[in-house]
Amino acid sequence: MTEVSYINPLSNEGRGIIRNYGDLNQIFKEDDSLIEICTHTANQKLSDDYIPKSYHDLALKRIQWAIEKKNNKNFTQAEFEFLTNDELYLQDVVTFHILCQAIAVQFNTGSRETRLFVQSQGTLILERLAKIPPMSRAEIIDDVLDEVKIDGSIKWKSLKDIVASKRLKLTDLLIDRGDIVLQQDDFLNRFADRFHDRSPDRMYSILIGDSVKEQILSRLVMQKTEEYIKRIKEMSSRIEIHPAIIKIGEELKEFIPDETGKYNQYYAGNGGIYGSVQAGKLNPDAFPPCIQETVNGVSSGGRNDAIVLLLTSFASYARLYPRIFASEENVKVSDMDPDLTITENEILPLIFDAADNCTPPLFEDQPQEKINIISKLGFGMHDRLDINHEGETKWYTPMSCEKIKIHLPNLCHPDKSCKGINNPLSCYGRKKFQLDNAQKE
Amino acid sequence: MFSKATLKERRQYYREEWSVKDLPEFIATDLKKREFGFDHNGRGPNDRYKVFRGPESLGKFLKFKSPFAAYISVAFYNNPRRREDWLKAEYIFDVDAKDIPIRTCQCNGVCEVCLGEALEIVNSLIDTLQSDLGLKNIHLIYSGRGYHIRILDEEMMSANSELRSEVLKYAAGAEVPKSQFINPEISNKSFNFEHFTIPVGYSKIFTDKVKFNIQHLVGNEKIDGINPKLMKDILSSRHHLDNDNWGYFKRDIGPRRYKNLVAAMARVNLSTIDAKVSIDLKRILRLPSSLHSKVSMKCMEVKNRENFDPLDKAVPKFVYERKGV
Numbered sequence: 001m002t003e004v005s006y007i008n009p010l011s012n013e014g015r016g017i018i019r020n021y022g023d024l025n026q027i028f029k030e031d032d033s034l035i036e037i038c039t040h041t042a043n044q045k046l047s048d049d050y051i052p053k054s055y056h057d058l059a060l061k062r063i064q065w066a067i068e069k070k071n072n073k074n075f076t077q078a079e080f081e082f083l084t085n086d087e088l089y090l091q092d093v094v095t096f097h098i099l100c101q102a103i104a105v106q107f108n109t110g111s112r113e114t115r116l117f118v119q120s121q122g123t124l125i126l127e128r129l130a131k132i133p134p135m136s137r138a139e140i141i142d143d144v145l146d147e148v149k150i151d152g153s154i155k156w157k158s159l160k161d162i163v164a165s166k167r168l169k170l171t172d173l174l175i176d177r178g179d180i181v182l183q184q185d186d187f188l189n190r191f192a193d194r195f196h197d198r199s200p201d202r203m204y205s206i207l208i209g210d211s212v213k214e215q216i217l218s219r220l221v222m223q224k225t226e227e228y229i230k231r232i233k234e235m236s237s238r239i240e241i242h243p244a245i246i247k248i249g250e251e252l253k254e255f256i257p258d259e260t261g262k263y264n265q266y267y268a269g270n271g272g273i274y275g276s277v278q279a280g281k282l283n284p285d286a287f288p289p290c291i292q293e294t295v296n297g298v299s300s301g302g303r304n305d306a307i308v309l310l311l312t313s314f315a316s317y318a319r320l321y322p323r324i325f326a327s328e329e330n331v332k333v334s335d336m337d338p339d340l341t342i343t344e345n346e347i348l349p350l351i352f353d354a355a356d357n358c359t360p361p362l363f364e365d366q367p368q369e370k371i372n373i374i375s376k377l378g379f380g381m382h383d384r385l386d387i388n389h390e391g392e393t394k395w396y397t398p399m400s401c402e403k404i405k406i407h408l409p410n411l412c413h414p415d416k417s418c419k420g421i422n423n424p425l426s427c428y429g430r431k432k433f434q435l436d437n438a439q440k441e
Numbered sequence: 442m443f444s445k446a447t448l449k450e451r452r453q454y455y456r457e458e459w460s461v462k463d464l465p466e467f468i469a470t471d472l473k474k475r476e477f478g479f480d481h482n483g484r485g486p487n488d489r490y491k492v493f494r495g496p497e498s499l500g501k502f503l504k505f506k507s508p509f510a511a512y513i514s515v516a517f518y519n520n521p522r523r524r525e526d527w528l529k530a531e532y533i534f535d536v537d538a539k540d541i542p543i544r545t546c547q548c549n550g551v552c553e554v555c556l557g558e559a560l561e562i563v564n565s566l567i568d569t570l571q572s573d574l575g576l577k578n579i580h581l582i583y584s585g586r587g588y589h590i591r592i593l594d595e596e597m598m599s600a601n602s603e604l605r606s607e608v609l610k611y612a613a614g615a616e617v618p619k620s621q622f623i624n625p626e627i628s629n630k631s632f633n634f635e636h637f638t639i640p641v642g643y644s645k646i647f648t649d650k651v652k653f654n655i656q657h658l659v660g661n662e663k664i665d666g667i668n669p670k671l672m673k674d675i676l677s678s679r680h681h682l683d684n685d686n687w688g689y690f691k692r693d694i695g696p697r698r699y700k701n702l703v704a705a706m707a708r709v710n711l712s713t714i715d716a717k718v719s720i721d722l723k724r725i726l727r728l729p730s731s732l733h734s735k736v737s738m739k740c741m742e743v744k745n746r747e748n749f750d751p752l753d754k755a756v757p758k759f760v761y762e763r764k765g766v
Contacts, residue, residue, distance in 0.1 A: 134626075156574065157596045164604035170611040172619055174642040178575020181642075194640040206632050207639065209624045305717075406606055406716040409708060410665070 002136050006089035007125055007217070008144045009096040010224045017093045024244045027055040027098060034058065034091050038082040045078035052082070058095045059102070059248060064259055066120030071263035084128050096121070098248060100225065104232035105241050106249030113256050114229060122167075122222040129214050141213050144220070153179045153186070159216065165226075166402075167219040174208060182213055279336060282319050282346065286431035288424045290404055290411040295350070297357030302408045307355045307362055308369055310408060310424075312376045313396040315347050318428050324397055325423065332390055333377055340385050343377065348385070398425045443550065445483075446734040450759040451507040454732050458758055459503060461496045463730035465742040467580055467593055468513065469496045474528065476514035476521040478725045483509045483734065486725060492522045509734045512725035515591070524723060529598035532605055533726065534612070535718040536563050537587035542664065542709050543657045551586045551736070556751055558657065562713060563588040564746055565653070569612045569646055581743040583751050585733025588743070589726055602720040609719045611643060614650040615711035617703050618643050636703070637687035648687075651706045655679050666705035671698055732757060 005014035030053045038044075038051045052058040065080040082088060099117060107113040129137055145154065155178050162168045174181040181187050184204050192200040287295065291314055298306040317324050320336040320343075337343050351373055355362035362369055375381050380392025400423050405412050421427040446454070461469075473494050478486035488508075493499040503511065515533055519526035538544075538551040538559040546554035563581060567590060570576045578593040592598075597608070610616050618636040636644040636651075660676050667675070671694070678693035691699045718724055727733065727740045739755040 160596060160600065160604050163607050164601055166603070166607070169616075170607055171616050171643045175573050175575075176642070177572065191641045202627075203639075205627050206622050206624055206634075209626060211624055402606065405711075406609075406720055409712055409716075413665075 002086045002132050002140060003089045004140055004143050005093045006086050007128060007140050008221050008224075009093045010221065010228060011144070014093045014096075017090055018097050021094050024098075024242045027059075027094075027244055027248075030054055031091070034088070037085060037087045037091070041082040041085040041088075043078055044081040045076065046081075050079070055091060055095055055098060056248060058091060059099050060251070060255060062095060062099065062120070062124075063117070063252065063256065066116055066123075067256070067259045067263070069120070069123065070116070071260065083124065084131050086128070086132070098245065100229050101232050101241070101245045102249035102252055104229045105236050105245060106253055109226070109230050109233055113252065114226070116256070118222050118226050118229070121225050122218040125218040125221055126214060129217075134210075137210070141210070141217055144217050145213065154182065154216070156180055159220070162216075162219045162223045165223060167222055168216065172215075173212065180212075180216070182208060184208075279320055279322060282315065282350065283432050283435060286428050286435055288418060288421075288427035288431070289413050289415050290408070291424055291428070293411050293413070295354045295357070297354065297359060298411070299359045302410055303355075303358045303362050304366065304369060304372075305407050306411060307351060307358065308372045308376060309396070310399060310404065310411070311351055311354055312373050313398040314424055314428075315350050316343065316377055316395070317398055317425055319347055322425060322429050325425070331395070333379075333395055334387060334390055340387060343385060347377075348373075398423060443552075443736045443738075446732060446737045446757075446759070448507065450737070450757075451509065451732060451734055453759045454757050455503045455507045459500075459730060459732075461500045463741070464496050464499075465580060465582075465729050467578075467591070468729055471517060472496060472499065474517040474519070474521055476516070476518065476524055476725065477728070478512040478514075479506065479508040480510040480512075481506065481508050486510065486512050489725075490522055490524065503731070508731075511728040511731035513728045514723065514725050515721070516723050527722065529595075530722045530724075532592040532594075532597035532600065532608070533718050533721075533724065534563070534566055534590035534592075534609070535584075535587070535715040535726075536566075536590075536713065537584075537715060539586060540712075540715065542712050543654050543659075543662055545657050545659060547659060547661075553752060556587070559587050560746070560749060561653070563590055565649065566590060566612055566714075567746065573642070573646065574608065574612070581746050581749075582727075582729050583739075583741050583743050583749065583755050584727050585736050585738040585740050585755070591726075602722060605720045606716070609714065609716055610711070611646075613710045613714050613716075614643075614647040615707055616647075617707050618647050635687070635691065637685075637691075647707075647710075650710050651703065652682050652685075654706055654709055655682060664705050665708055666701050671702065674698075675702065 003013060004011045005017060008014060034055070035051060035053055038046075039048070052061045061080065062083065065083055068075045068080075077084075083092075103114055103117050129141070132140065156163070156170060156173065156175050157178065159168060159180075163170055174187075176190055179186075181190060184201070187204045187208060188200055194200075195203055284292070284295070291311065294306045294311045316333065320333060321331055324331065333343055334340065352363075352370075355369070371381050371383050374383065374385060375393045376396045377385070378390055378393055378395035379385050380389040382389050399407065401412070401414075401418070401421065404424070417431050418427055421430070473492060475492075476489070477491040477493060477499070479488040479491065480486045481488060491502075493502065514521065514524075514530075516524075516530040517528040518524060519528060536559050538555040541555060541559060541562065544555045544558060546552050546558075548555060567579055567581065570579060570590070570592065576592055576594045576597065580591045580593070582589040582591060597605070600608075618639070620633055620635055621631045622634065623631045634644075637648045639645065655675060656679060658672070658676060658679070660672060662672070664672075674694055678690050681687070681690040681693070694702060718726075729740055729742050731740050732738075733740050737757065737760050738751065739757055741755055743749045
């Protein structure tokens with residue numbers, strides 16, 4: 001019988017395991033039962049030398065699995081088969097909590113390291129569920145989903161945090177009168193008469209079956225994992241963290257870039273996707289499609305948002321501080337451009353030219369937008385840059401692709417350079433990196 | 442009607458026709474927690490951060506100032522005068538008749554026809570919000586040139602912009618529904634179902650909206666992703682949709698172009714609504730019961746949305762007194 005904590009380490013059962021776990025100093029020592037279970041896991045192709053021998057080893061193996069699963073084209077599950085062995089649930093729960101704490105202490109909550117771990121937890125749950133016999137699986141799924149059920153059904157509103165984080169799409173769910181339809185009899189009661197040329201039973205199995213429940217479950221645990229990491233992060237400023245956790249956190253800081261770097265040079269190094277991008281002259285060839293369109297001129301309707309909100313923040317950060325999203329620091333324009341010459345001579349002319357290219361030219365009928373541009377650079381509501389006014393307003397960061405789709409749908413025409421990107425600044429960083437490399441070759 | 446109101450007409454409206462009772466209850470309740478904004482000269486709402494203790498003091502202000510336009514925040518604050526200590530905000534769908542991307546009238550501003558089409562669109566949105574998403578506290582406001590759907594369900598009032606955006610995409614039909622379904626218990630192969638073959642849930646919402654759009658096309662619309670040849674073929678094949686023969690319609694369009702068509706329709710669906718308004722937590726919106734002076738129409742709550750006729754219900758008396766009307 002599979003334990004609930006094997007699927008949801010944040011369940012009451014999982015918390016009980018943590019409460020009963022002894023000394024954290026033991027996590028670096030060899031653990032016989034861990035070695036025994038890993039060694040005897042079916043379908044495993046791993047030499048004894050690579051079998052995890054301690055909780056510390058198991059923690060690193062989990063992260064290695066996450067990186068390889070995501071990046072290695074020759075990934076072999078058989079080398080990590082022990083991760084889907086339900087006999088390992090005790091060790092797995094402890095390792096999960098160790099990793100959550102180490103990640104919370106070492107990395108920011110929005111960092112790619114945190115995202116990698118949270119994402120991998122969701123993937124691991126789905127892989128584990130797939131290996132559990134159907135009867136036990138249904139029981140475990142119901143058990144985990146119980147906490148979001150109201151009167152036997154799940155309201156979409158009870159999953160609003162997961163929907164807001166985009167882990168679960170409303171459009172992928174079957175929703176009726178606020179309920180997410182999951183059970184077969186419920187589906188048939190509500191919709192059987194709507195299917196004329198197909199069997200409603202079969203349509204239920206195809207459209208919903210167990211797969212939707214499993215998706216909800218894995219997203220729910222991902223969300224809870226993220227919240228748990230956030231809570232630890234907040235607490236870590238007030239309470240003393242165990243040295244073993246700090247040590248693992250420091251190890252992960254080296255381990256993750258090293259492992260990731262084996263598969264993707266660009267993503268390697270601290271700071272992730274933005275880390276390797278240096279400030280430098282703007283390269284228009286690397287502008288993403290939405291920025292190219294804005295620079296060429298926007299027609300009436302979206303002009304203000306395109307110039308003031310999108311281009312001003314994009315051009316200024318792309319030129320002065322392209323790694324803003326990696327740093328999570330509060331920066332000012334003058335930190336990078338102390339005498340404001342770059343801003344005056346390179347950034348503002350680009351923005352003003354784009355404003356002139358609009359139809360009709362933006363400043364002709366809306367000259368006040370010049371003030372808004374200055375304001376979005378952090379220099380208050382004034383008509384020109386003045387270092388003495390800096391800080392009166394905030395230097396706006398570039399809006400995400402998601403926001404562009406909402407605010408400026410006519411500018412969003414993604415091409416292949418946008419693939420896997422969620423902010424035009426990161427698209428620019430990647431494209432510039434590739435163009436710079438191509439030039440060197 | 443549809444022409445600008447003079448200061449004299451505005452005064453006449455607020456002093457003789459407007460009444461505190463015209464304020465919908467959901468507006469009058471907790472009025473002092475909202476920010477008000479006014480446009481006194483037709484150049485935009487630059488008299489902001491106003492606060493009123495209750496409907497009576499608001500009424501006095503309106504009668505005295507007779508503003509060109511009056512606005513109220515969707516947000517509730519502990520300190521509305523400074524827009525501080527945000528508590529919650531209504532969730533809004535703003536459909537402006539003049540901005541609907543597919544309009545059979547093709548007029549330059551607004552007319553009876555596009556206002557009617559805007560009403561059809563908001564009715565369909567409200568049906569989805571109620572029947573699918575289970576939202577209950579929904580009010581429809583005729584804004585003067587279109588409609589505002591104002592939602593006061595607590596879950597949505599406390600929602601952040603991200604959740605608002607996701608609900609918007611669902612209700613608007615702004616995403617192409619998934620067509621591949623994998624269920625290893627039945628088969629290792631995936632099943633492929635076009636949106637029109639699934640008569641429930643989001644696929645149905647999307648299908649209904651695409652059908653509405655296609656049936657309202659005139660042919661000269663410039664729609665991203667639909668070239669003139671595709672537009673011509675859509676128009677010549679759309680009769681199949683009268684009987685929901687989507688299979689024939691898709692066959693005539695061709696599978697590759699059909700994919701382009703549905704992607705384009707998802708974008709059209711999103712641009713039918715002013716999405717910026719929906720995700721904004723601090724927006725000000727035209728005050729129900731106030732005068733839309735640009736078009737000389739009353740902004741008012743719609744009680745019976747099935748047969749609301751703005752040209753009958755939302756025309757102020759002074760319009761009838763104008764020469765030549």
